[in-house]
Amino acid sequence: MPHPLPEGPDERYAAYLAEGRICIQQCGDCQRHVFYPRLFCPHCHGSSLTWREVSGKGTVYATTVIRQRPDKGGPYNLCLVDMEEGVRFPGRVEGPAPEDVKIGMAVAARIKQEDGNPLVVFDPS
Amino acid sequence: MSFRGKVAAVGVGLAGIGEAPGLSHLDLTAMAAKQALDEAGLSFSDVDGLFAANLQNIFAPLNVGEYLGIRPKLSEGTQIGGSSPVAHLIWAALALDAGLIDTALICYGSTQRSVAGKLLSPSTSEPLIYEMPYGPRYPISSYALSTSRHMYEYGTTREQLADVAVAARQWAALNPDAFMRGPLTRDEVIDARMICDPFTVRDCCLVTDGAGAVVLTRSDRARDCNREPVYLLGAAMAHWHRQISQLPDLTQTCASETGPRAFEMAGLKPAEIDVLELYDAFSINPIMFLEDLGFCAKGEGGPFVENGGIAPGGRLPVNTNGGGLSCVHPGMYGIFTVIEAIQQLRGDCGDRQVADAKTAISHGNGGHFSSQVTAIWGVQETL
Structure with missing residues (x-):
């Protein structure tokens, strides 16, 4: 064996x-x-x-807005979130306009279905 | 282990800078290699060490060697992104010093502009499964994330970033080989089309064709070549991550490690460097590398570059060819940091020549601030 x-x-x-x-x-x-x-x-x-x-609690560590034309879906947020446990997740904060996502913002993780797969995204908390 | 002064660059070549329609990346690579060997007074048959990595051949040394009709005793194709040709210097120096080879050819070519979309794309050929579901736009979004953190922690401003692009353009205006030479103002950079906050299109490197080649040999042999040798005084490489989400501190790259190691080998301090060629994929890069390499304290890179700090006539000559932002950026820019450093130390640079340049630094960056390679060069009297 x-x-x-x-x-x-x-x-x-x-x-x-x-x-x-x-x-x-x-x-x-x-x-x-x-x-x-x-x-x-x-x-x-x-x-x-x-x-x-994980607890799901985190803080935005770095953030950007990826610009694209409205007909392609418009601009969206891309960020890195430091989780309470000390690991860093790539992710996206949903809710606020992408440019209103700020470093230091407290966020909470949520699982959503996207393109048929579960994906971790974040909401302001 | 030190190879300080053991090897020297004896020839450089450039080809297809900007646009080269109708030619392949191997054609351009060959043109650059021929020019570099001609400068040295050497021929393809003298090359017994071949160093090549590119974005259009997975087995680049094989393709390049076959095209050039070279049967190397030793080849090396480290692919760690745009810094790779700078990393090849280290392996070439070791192989030359060990006597495994006598003549090293380091070459790179790309037709990224002419064949847009047909490159081996690092971002599609290799899914990074934990980042990619969020739609990153590689590599710009990774550098943008780093910049957001640099601005947050150190107050680096949008204007300071723009001044990096303006300085590059001012140097490019002095370089007849540069692809974009027209005037560029701070406001024009800031008001250009936003790509990925805070970067506008003018904060981003060009997409061009182009090739470069460098020939190195042992210093004792170098003195018999046509051109005055430029000596490799020190070099060091490092990498800490592949994906930006794995870099612990987005305001510090492993250039903070390669700089001190390269300076130690060279026996020099940052204040003793006359010319800097720092891989500027994006406007944040020179700011980050000036800090990480020790030319200013962490967080002071923004004020350092502001208001012409690194432009012609400024406090320190940085990216004197116009850099990746305004001279040339065919996918991987590293070889051009090497070529410009060598040309500056030979006094070949015409209107952009830095007076009495005796030492220069070539700093390569690869991936998403991932790999860093620092090489320090000097003229004969620095040995």
């Missing part, structure tokens, strides 16, 4: 999202949180990563 393969971390993340849960990994060795999902901790290189659900 060859060595069993571990569960794919990308698939596990997607499966949690499909269940309506936003989960990230935590390293059992250095206790730091990890995102995106991996098999080894990028901080201490330990291999005891376990999954936990």
Whole structure:
């Protein structure tokens, strides 16, 4: 019997999202949180990563507006959100006009269906 | 390990700068390579080390070697984005110093302007699955995110960013090879079409064709070549991330690591550098690199470049060819930071020549502020 393969971390993340849960990994060795999902901790290189659900609370770390013509869907926000657990998510704040999304803004994560897949987006909180 | 002064550039070539309809990227690469070898008084048959990476061939050394009729003993095709040709300097220096090769040809070519849409696009050939669902516009949106943070933390202004583009244009006006040479004002930069906040189209590098080549050899052999050698005094590379969402502090790149390492090898300090060629994919880049490389403190890059700080006649000559913003940017700009540095130290630069330039820096950037490579050059008396 060859060595069993571990569960794919990308698939596990997607499966949690499909269940309506936003989960990230935590390293059992250095206790730091990890995102995106991996098999080894990028901080201490330990291999005891376990999954936990995030609080969903975060703060906008950086933000921009991608400009496009109205007939192509108009401008939209692209941002990076620092989550309470210490990981950073790429994302989009929905609700405010894209240029009104500001660094330091408190946001909350939400799962929405987009293009047939669950996706984490953010709302002002 | 130091290769300070062990190798020297003995020839450079440029081809198809701007638009080169009807020619392939390999045609342009060959033209640049021929020019570089001719300058050195060497021929294709002398090349035994080939260094090539581009956006149109996955196995670039194979395509370039085959086209040129070169059968290298050693080739190297590190592809870490636009900084790659600067990184190739390191491997070329090591291979030359070790005696594995005698003549290194580093070359790059692209027809990004003429074949728009037919490039190997890093953003579509390699899905970055956690960022891409949000519709980033690579690479500009990653640099825009970084800029938002730099403005937030340090008060860097829209006007300071514009002044980087204006300075580049003023240098380009002095360079007959530059693609965009017309006058450009701060207001014109700010009022141009917004692409990705805070960047307008004038904060973004050009999309051009173009090729460049550099020939290096060991310093003892370099003295027999046609042109005066320009010596590689130090070089260092680093990368910390691929995707901008994985860079811990968006206001600091790993140029903060490559700068000190390259300066240590060169035995020089930032204040001793006469000419700077800093990869300017976007107007934020020179601001970031002036800080990270130690030419000013973190957060002071904006005031440093403001009101002509890096323009002709300013406090420090930066991107003297007009840079990626106004001279040439065919997908990957790194080789042009090398060529301009060498030309400045040979005194070849005509109206844009920096007087008495004895030391220069070529700084390459790749990906989304991802890879950074710093090379420091000097003339004979700096050895």
